[in-house]
Amino acid sequence: MSFRQMLLAAQQRLPSLLCVGLDPEPARFPGAWRGDATRILDFCRAIVDATCAEVCAFKPQIAHFAAHGAEDALMQLIAHIRAVAPAVPVILDAKRGDIGSTAAQYAREAFERYGADAVTLSPFMGRDSVQPYLQWPGRGAFLLCRTSNAGGDDLQARRLADVPGQPLLYEHLARLAQQEWNDNGELGLVVGATYPEEIARVRQLAPTLPLLIPGVGAQGGDARATVRAGWRPDGPIVVNSSRAILYASDGADFAAAAARAARRTREELARALAGR
Numbered sequence: 001m002s003f004r005q006m007l008l009a010a011q012q013r014l015p016s017l018l019c020v021g022l023d024p025e026p027a028r029f030p031g032a033w034r035g036d037a038t039r040i041l042d043f044c045r046a047i048v049d050a051t052c053a054e055v056c057a058f059k060p061q062i063a064h065f066a067a068h069g070a071e072d073a074l075m076q077l078i079a080h081i082r083a084v085a086p087a088v089p090v091i092l093d094a095k096r097g098d099i100g101s102t103a104a105q106y107a108r109e110a111f112e113r114y115g116a117d118a119v120t121l122s123p124f125m126g127r128d129s130v131q132p133y134l135q136w137p138g139r140g141a142f143l144l145c146r147t148s149n150a151g152g153d154d155l156q157a158r159r160l161a162d163v164p165g166q167p168l169l170y171e172h173l174a175r176l177a178q179q180e181w182n183d184n185g186e187l188g189l190v191v192g193a194t195y196p197e198e199i200a201r202v203r204q205l206a207p208t209l210p211l212l213i214p215g216v217g218a219q220g221g222d223a224r225a226t227v228r229a230g231w232r233p234d235g236p237i238v239v240n241s242s243r244a245i246l247y248a249s250d251g252a253d254f255a256a257a258a259a260r261a262a263r264r265t266r267e268e269l270a271r272a273l274a275g276r
Helices: 003-013 037-051 062-066 071-084 100-113 131-135 150-156 169-178 196-205 223-230 254-274
Strands: 018-022 057-060 091-096 118-121 140-146 187-191 211-214 237-241
Touching (some): 003 140, 018 037, 018 254, 037 071, 037 254, 057 062, 057 071, 062 071, 062 091, 091 100, 100 118, 140 169, 140 196, 150 169, 169 196, 187 196, 196 211, 196 223, 211 223, 223 237, 223 254, 237 254
Parallel strands (some): 018 057, 057 091, 091 118, 118 140, 140 187, 187 211
């Protein structure tokens, strides 16, 4: 099964558009675990167990593990997801961006070492920084396109004077990902929920690509505007929420609180889809 097929099947199962981002911060762990990086696996496993019935994907953020020397915990966590939610795809949030043998090794890290179904990439170095990931049959790659951070305007909103129509950089990237870069049909794009008008523009330019949309929840993205702008019957969206779910409570009930927050978000997205 390809990544796209796996994602669509997971979305239709509930249905759900929700992805839970797994960004462990030991300083925010509950109770006696607070500040203890050795509890990263315990914390994330509890979140997965509590929320796996609500999601279409999980997105572990690699830096939140690697910064604490917890790469083994990340491998064990993904294995745990496979055991308790085998139909739920795993998107490794790595934002890699290199070429040649280095890119090939990053792809091997994501897909062989960690066993992810998809990975996030920075496309700044061009097509040959993306192609090594597309050599892995059935695996997906989401390219950063229009991100939600304020500094995204520094490059993404600049016009390209030597490209026909003088598109903004993010518009040009959306076209490339939809067309000539999409060698294996498994490319997607990352677009921030805080820019619904630009989600709609990306969707216009890339009508069938999966869109990974962070920013609903703690970053203030609006679920209804996000779904209205991005969802199409043949163009899936994956709406990510991390902190609002992971840290819904700092007490012993943190996992139950995460489950409630995930359910509320999933239901909010479902209402938005029904009313779009």
